[in-house]
Amino acid sequence: MPLVRIDIKRNPDPSYAKKLGKVVYDSMKAAIHAPDQDNFQVLAEHDDEHFVYDPAYLGINRSDGLVFIQITLNEGRSTDQKKLLYKTIAEGLHREAGVRPEDVFINLVEVKKENWSFGNGVAQYAT
Numbered sequence: 001m002p003l004v005r006i007d008i009k010r011n012p013d014p015s016y017a018k019k020l021g022k023v024v025y026d027s028m029k030a031a032i033h034a035p036d037q038d039n040f041q042v043l044a045e046h047d048d049e050h051f052v053y054d055p056a057y058l059g060i061n062r063s064d065g066l067v068f069i070q071i072t073l074n075e076g077r078s079t080d081q082k083k084l085l086y087k088t089i090a091e092g093l094h095r096e097a098g099v100r101p102e103d104v105f106i107n108l109v110e111v112k113k114e115n116w117s118f119g120n121g122v123a124q125y126a127t
Helices: 016-032 079-097
Strands: 003-009 040-046 067-074 104-111
Touching: 003 016, 016 040, 016 067, 016 079, 079 104
Parallel strands: 003 040, 067 104
Antiparallel strands: 003 067
16 A cells, blocks of 8 residues: 655666665565555656755755655554664665665655555545
């Protein structure tokens, strides 16, 4: 049920964004038990004019290697599960793609289960 959006500055490696997506999906499976085959992602690369961030907000020194990750998912995870997800993603991106932990920006958007339709105009999770 998660829908992941990953936004980065344009990268010369055409496989880079997909690599980031794999790490995020693997992290969701490990930390919040996302199901197998439930992998829906939008991977977008932007030029300088369309990728805006504050390089020092909250005392975190960000670079042009910043990775924005927004995950829309069902509500109900505990704060501990969310913290584990953030940590797992940041560590995985650092290990697998060389992303600095300071450059991992994650936003969760929690929704009720009835707010999904996976196709056919049906609310598959509505009760």
